[in-house]
Amino acid sequence: MAKKTLVPFGPQHPVLPEPVHLDLVLEDETVVQAVPQVGYVHRGLENLVDKRDFQQFTYIAERICGICSFGHSMGYSQAVENLMGIEVPERAEYLRVIFHEMSRMHSHLLWLGLAADAFGFESLFMHSWRLRERLLDIFERTTGGRVILNFCIPGGVVHDIENTELEAIVSTLRGMREDYDQIAATFLDDASVRSRLSGVGYLSKADARTYGCVGPMARASGWDVDVRNNGLGAYSALADFKPVTSQDGDCYARCQVRVEEVRQSIDIITELASKIPDGETLVKIKGNPAEGAESLTRIEQPRGEAIYYIKGNGTKFLERCRVRTPTSTNIPGMCATLGGSDLADVPNIVLTIDPCISCSER
Amino acid sequence: MSGLFKLGKMTLQSLFSKPATVAYPAEPREYYPMTRGQVSIDIAACIQCGTCERGCPTGCLAVDKANYTWSINRYQCVQCQHCVRSCPVHCLTMRHNYTESATEKHVDVYGLTPAQRAVKDAEARARAEKQAKAREAALAKKRAKAQAEKGGAEKAAGTGAASAAKGGAGTTAGSGDASGGDEGARNA
Ligand code: SF4
Numbered sequence: 001m002a003k004k005t006l007v008p009f010g011p012q013h014p015v016l017p018e019p020v021h022l023d024l025v026l027e028d029e030t031v032v033q034a035v036p037q038v039g040y041v042h043r044g045l046e047n048l049v050d051k052r053d054f055q056q057f058t059y060i061a062e063r064i065c066g067i068c069s070f071g072h073s074m075g076y077s078q079a080v081e082n083l084m085g086i087e088v089p090e091r092a093e094y095l096r097v098i099f100h101e102m103s104r105m106h107s108h109l110l111w112l113g114l115a116a117d118a119f120g121f122e123s124l125f126m127h128s129w130r131l132r133e134r135l136l137d138i139f140e141r142t143t144g145g146r147v148i149l150n151f152c153i154p155g156g157v158v159h160d161i162e163n164t165e166l167e168a169i170v171s172t173l174r175g176m177r178e179d180y181d182q183i184a185a186t187f188l189d190d191a192s193v194r195s196r197l198s199g200v201g202y203l204s205k206a207d208a209r210t211y212g213c214v215g216p217m218a219r220a221s222g223w224d225v226d227v228r229n230n231g232l233g234a235y236s237a238l239a240d241f242k243p244v245t246s247q248d249g250d251c252y253a254r255c256q257v258r259v260e261e262v263r264q265s266i267d268i269i270t271e272l273a274s275k276i277p278d279g280e281t282l283v284k285i286k287g288n289p290a291e292g293a294e295s296l297t298r299i300e301q302p303r304g305e306a307i308y309y310i311k312g313n314g315t316k317f318l319e320r321c322r323v324r325t326p327t328s329t330n331i332p333g334m335c336a337t338l339g340g341s342d343l344a345d346v347p348n349i350v351l352t353i354d355p356c357i358s359c360s361e362r
Numbered sequence: 363m364s365g366l367f368k369l370g371k372m373t374l375q376s377l378f379s380k381p382a383t384v385a386y387p388a389e390p391r392e393y394y395p396m397t398r399g400q401v402s403i404d405i406a407a408c409i410q411c412g413t414c415e416r417g418c419p420t421g422c423l424a425v426d427k428a429n430y431t432w433s434i435n436r437y438q439c440v441q442c443q444h445c446v447r448s449c450p451v452h453c454l455t456m457r458h459n460y461t462e463s464a465t466e467k468h469v470d471v472y473g474l475t476p477a478q479r480a481v482k483d484a485e486a487r488a489r490a491e492k493q494a495k496a497r498e499a500a501l502a503k504k505r506a507k508a509q510a511e512k513g514g515a516e517k518a519a520g521t522g523a524a525s526a527a528k529g530g531a532g533t534t535a536g537s538g539d540a541s542g543g544d545e546g547a548r549n550a
């Protein structure tokens with residue numbers, strides 16, 4: 001038996017946009033065990049429910065993460081609406097889903113860029129981020145913020161987006177598609193990309209279930225879990241929705257799922273923008289959450305299922321707010337995948353779960 | 363290989379087209395009208411209700427009723443626009459340019475110029491007087507009605523009138539003896 005070596009990975013590492021630490025136990029060049037350590041960016045946001053009322057907390061929830069920020073405000077708002085029995089106007093539901101899908105696109109394009117950077121394909125990285133910039137421009141033009149949108153609040157969305165603006169968004173996305181197809185072809189067909197990702201970091205469907213993986217990580221192992229499939233909100237208006245899956249379970253499959261999901265998001269936005277009903281976009285919330293009332297909502301964030309649990313106590317402050325984010329759920333699966341892999345493949349495997357450490361530590 | 367070929371074409375195109383980035387600061391950044399840069403106030407229209415201060419999630423706003431000022435710590439503000447949406451008289455707006463960089467942290471205080479202040483005070487006095495008069499008139503009406511109904515109700519109505527007069531005087535004095543307003547310089 002070879003001698004065991006312990007190699008620290010992170011918290012600062014070129015492939016990691018955020019700090020997480022892994023202790024890698026190696027036998028020669030092969031990882032036999034990976035022990036994660038989180039807690040570098042813990043901010044105690046959940047505890048702020050004691051000091052900020054449930055409406056103000058929307059802005060805090062949105063700031064849990066800088067990439068899936070819109071999703072967090074949407075999930076939290078839905079939890080508040082469930083708690084207080086508020087019916088959101090239909091137009092607001094549509095707008096929420098449209099913006100949520102655009103943030104999925106921007107998150108995936110960001111990830112694709114990071115992945116390209118990690119395997120040393122600089123021009124692919126630049127092109128992905130150049131495309132992502134168009135989405136950020138749409139966000140800034142329509143909501144005023146590039147990343148933190150402050151668009152979704154309990155009761156609906158803060159202002160309406162004109163139908164003409166929606167058409168402009170759809171045409172921008174259509175224009176993006178041509179460029180995107182070229183980038184996607186490189187990700188999926190290029191030999192150098194394949195050689196870095198194919199067969200690396202295999203996770204079987206059974207293991208994905210055992211470790212409770214979510215999002216593209218689970219879908220790349222052939223398990224079609226997707227909260228959007230439940231048809232909540234405006235997702236119910238879609239003529240047809242099928243989660244993107246792959247059977248291979250390796251890094252390439254995870255990349256493939258994300259590449260296809262960007263296209264799927266464009267289709268969802270195009271369909272919903274053509275079906276969106278007219279009407280109000282915001283209802284005013286009166287009163288406070290009732291004492292002991294609880295609510296739990298799930299949404300599909302770009303990285304997978306996120307859960308929001310809140311409990312009221314009769315005052316304007318909540319008793320408890322708990323968020324379970326996809327990255328914290330995917331870390332056990334990632335560590336299992338790391339076992340048996342080459343040290344040189346560790347950065348790629350860590351990156352293909354699309355780790356969002358700010359989300360998981362809050 | 364076809365992927366790489368396509369990307370090569372795209373990269374080549376990028377070589378001959380306009381840069382995707384802005385050469386800031388040589389080339390100024392263009393903002394959208396919607397861009398959330400910084401909160402600005404039309405202090406003359408502010409009614410000092412304090413709604414913005416109570417709703418602000420970061421606690422960066424302060425409304426000083428006595429001195430008629432509104433102040434903001436721009437380094438704490440997260441541009442959530444909550445104050446802008448909740449202001450009942452719409453005197454807050456979100457400007458699209460960001461806060462200028464500074465070498466020291468400070469709080470921006472907005473107040474009225476002495477002339478604006480005099481106008482506000484006169485308005486407040488007039489409002490208070492009008493309110494007091496209206497209250498007295500309502501009481502007199504009530505008293506007359508009560509007298510007509512019952513002979514013995516005079517005493518109770520008298521007490522009510524006295525307390526109402528006191529309340530009215532208090533309001534007038536409160537807005538009258540507030541002084542200051544010298545912080546108006548920043549806003550101008
Ligand atoms: S924009 Fe938000 S953080 Fe800034 S002053 Fe207004 S309420 Fe406070």
Ligand code: SF4
Pocket residue numbers: 403407408409410411412413414415425432448449450451452453454
């Ligand atoms: S909410 Fe508007 S009117 Fe009220 S204090 Fe704030 S700025 Fe003034």
